[in-house]
Amino acid sequence: PQIRQMLSSGVCTSTTQLPGKVAVVTGANSGIGKETAKELAQRGARVYIACRDVQKGELVAKEIQTMTGNQEVLVRKLDLADTKSIRTFAKDFLAEEKHLHILINNAGVMMCPYSKTADGFEMHIGVNHLGHFLLTHLLLEKLKESAPSRIVNVSSLAHHLGRIHFHDLQGQKFYSAGLAYCHSKLANILFTRELARRLKGSGVTAYSLHPGTVNSELVRHSSFMRCLWRLFFFFIKTPQQGAQTSLYCALTEGLENLSGNHFSDCHVTWVSAQARNETIARRLWDVSCDLLGIPMD
Numbered sequence: 001p002q003i004r005q006m007l008s009s010g011v012c013t014s015t016t017q018l019p020g021k022v023a024v025v026t027g028a029n030s031g032i033g034k035e036t037a038k039e040l041a042q043r044g045a046r047v048y049i050a051c052r053d054v055q056k057g058e059l060v061a062k063e064i065q066t067m068t069g070n071q072e073v074l075v076r077k078l079d080l081a082d083t084k085s086i087r088t089f090a091k092d093f094l095a096e097e098k099h100l101h102i103l104i105n106n107a108g109v110m111m112c113p114y115s116k117t118a119d120g121f122e123m124h125i126g127v128n129h130l131g132h133f134l135l136t137h138l139l140l141e142k143l144k145e146s147a148p149s150r151i152v153n154v155s156s157l158a159h160h161l162g163r164i165h166f167h168d169l170q171g172q173k174f175y176s177a178g179l180a181y182c183h184s185k186l187a188n189i190l191f192t193r194e195l196a197r198r199l200k201g202s203g204v205t206a207y208s209l210h211p212g213t214v215n216s217e218l219v220r221h222s223s224f225m226r227c228l229w230r231l232f233f234f235f236i237k238t239p240q241q242g243a244q245t246s247l248y249c250a251l252t253e254g255l256e257n258l259s260g261n262h263f264s265d266c267h268v269t270w271v272s273a274q275a276r277n278e279t280i281a282r283r284l285w286d287v288s289c290d291l292l293g294i295p296m297d
């Protein structure tokens with residue numbers, strides 16, 4: 001634990017408390033998302049655990065309620081691999097809640113065999129990017145009404161290996177599970193940058209981040225990655241440490257002028273050349289709208 005402590009340089013030291021604030025964390029039934037939700041609840045927010053497996057989510061909600069004493073930890077069904085489920089989640093949320101101050105797009109899949117979402121999108125781009133793109137779009141007015149509010153997109157260092165191949169966004173011509181993950185994480189950063197550009201002056205800000213290499217269930221689809229994780233166990237962050245940069249982006253006072261930036265270990269960090277390309281960011285936005293049937297403005 002001491003070695004881990006030393007290696008984990010990024011700690012969110014914000015003292016922001018969240019009474020009366022509302023947060024949604026996707027994929028909060030495990031790993032980094034669970035720890036993020038726990039800390040937001042600890043600080044007094046009403047926290048929505050948005051997850052596929054409601055039963056698993058309820059167990060986590062109970063655990064967080066017991067640990068934090070905050071009973072306002074709610075579980076709602078959200079399957080990011082199905083746009084119907086995303087629309088239902090958003091519709092119910094908008095009917096139920098007056099405000100949304102923090103949206104943490106945390107859920108993700110990594111290195112799963114070639115498969116498609118309910119709407120026919122390749123699973124990585126479908127869940128990690130398009131699912132969160134639609135969810136954010138549907139909740140955007142509420143975020144604007146609740147300003148100052150924040151959107152936090154959990155990306156990865158793996159984006160450096162990613163490319164946006166507009167001619168093969170769904171991996172039909174060439175598919176590598178590892179690269180498909182990297183492409184989707186690059187899309188998270190491009191989405192964040194374009195979102196920040198479009199939201200300038202609205203009071204809603206957006207941040208992307210790399211959480212570090214974190215011991216979680218993310219590597220479930222790859223025996224190679226599972227071995228690697230075991231081998232380097234002592235160098236890998238705990239989910240609680242992995243949640244620090246998400247919390248930093250959601251909570252730190254005065255971060256607004258860094259909207260659109262990418263963070264790691266609670267600092268702004270460099271992204272790949274493609275991730276800084278505004279033309280690609282704008283085109284990806286338009287293509288995503290087109291795929292999801294969202295009217296372009």
Ligand SMILES: NC(=O)c1ccc[n+]([C@@H]2O[C@H](COP(=O)([O-])OP(=O)(O)OC[C@H]3O[C@@H](n4cnc5c(N)ncnc54)[C@H](O)[C@@H]3O)[C@@H](O)[C@H]2O)c1
Pocket residue numbers: 026027028029030031032033050051052078079080081082106107108109110127154155156157210211212213214215216217218219
């Ligand atoms: N663990 C790492 O080392 C690492 C490194 C870089 C980035 N990340 C990113 O961190 C985020 C959290 O991952 P984690 O490490 O906590 O792994 P995790 O597997 O514990 O968490 C991912 C969550 O996403 C949920 N999810 C997957 N598909 C979904 C769907 N269709 N609809 C709704 N939820 C879905 C899972 O149920 C799970 O709760 C991911 O976006 C991942 O890409 C993790």
